[in-house]
Amino acid sequence: SQTIHQWPATLVQPVGSPLSLECTVEGTSNPNLYWYRQAAGRGLQLLFYSVGIGQISSEVPQNLSASRPQDRQFILSSKKLLLSDSGFYLCAWSQPYNEKLFFGSGTQLSVL
Amino acid sequence: LAKTTQPISMDSYEGQEVNITCSHNNIATNDYITWYQQFPSQGPRFIIQGYKTKVTNEVASLFIPADRKSSTLSLPRVSLSDTAVYYCLVGDRGGATNKLIFGTGTLLAVQP
Numbered sequence: 001s002q003t004i005h006q007w008p009a010t011l012v013q014p015v016g017s018p019l020s021l022e023c024t025v026e027g028t029s030n031p032n033l034y035w036y037r038q039a040a041g042r043g044l045q046l047l048f049y050s051v052g053i054g055q056i057s058s059e060v061p062q063n064l065s066a067s068r069p070q071d072r073q074f075i076l077s078s079k080k081l082l083l084s085d086s087g088f089y090l091c092a093w094s095q096p097y098n099e100k101l102f103f104g105s106g107t108q109l110s111v112l
Numbered sequence: 113l114a115k116t117t118q119p120i121s122m123d124s125y126e127g128q129e130v131n132i133t134c135s136h137n138n139i140a141t142n143d144y145i146t147w148y149q150q151f152p153s154q155g156p157r158f159i160i161q162g163y164k165t166k167v168t169n170e171v172a173s174l175f176i177p178a179d180r181k182s183s184t185l186s187l188p189r190v191s192l193s194d195t196a197v198y199y200c201l202v203g204d205r206g207g208a209t210n211k212l213i214f215g216t217g218t219l220l221a222v223q224p
Contacts, residue, residue: 034212036214043199043214043215043216043217044156044199044214044217046211046212046213046214049211049212057211059211059213088153090155090156092155094212097203098144098203099143099144099145099146099161099201099202099203099212100146100158100161101146101148101156101158101201101212102158103155103156103157104155105154105155106153106154106155108153
């Protein structure tokens with residue numbers, strides 16, 4: 001069966017510090033991978049999605065970046081965090097051209 | 113890009129049937145309609161997916177009219193544990209971009 005792992009679960013970072021969130025998927029190959037962010041009490045904002053290794057599409061211009069160094073690994077990064085980067089970050093995967101998404105458990109990021 | 117519109121919130125009582133409607137006027141021919149449930153501090157969970165007419169599984173039913181410009185998620189006999197945010201998602205297969213953008217969702221509050 002397929003599983004998705006996302007870590008860490010919680011993170012508190014000072015403004016201006018770097019960020020690295022990692023997500024891995026097991027039990028499937030060539031998945032579509034997604035990063036979403038959810039501010040407190042708000043909906044899900046699509047940040048990045050990837051259809052293959054090295055292929056990243058960005059939905060929101062900001063100080064975040066994403067990389068996909070391996071087929072089932074998706075990394076969200078920032079060189080310098082802003083207060084507005086605080087939120088709940090969710091990684092998800094799907095089969096290509098399928099809206100059935102499977103989400104990780106999320107990372108609650110607080111930038112102080 | 114298909115866009116969805118849902119009521120922001122709904123109230124119900126335990127044991128009642130709840131119907132949540134989603135509008136997606138610009139749905140493309142190849143797009144499926146998928147519904148998710150999200151509890152606080154968790155990733156959304158897949159509920160049901162359909163293309164047209166009616167789909168039923170062990171937790172919900174999905175009704176899609178012939179023009180597919182809307183869909184209705186039906187939850188039979190809700191309980192307190194069904195209090196959550198429900199999202200309708202329509203994919204972008206028409207644009208073949210694999211981009212999956214969520215709408216604002218519907219907060220369902222179930223009262224005793």
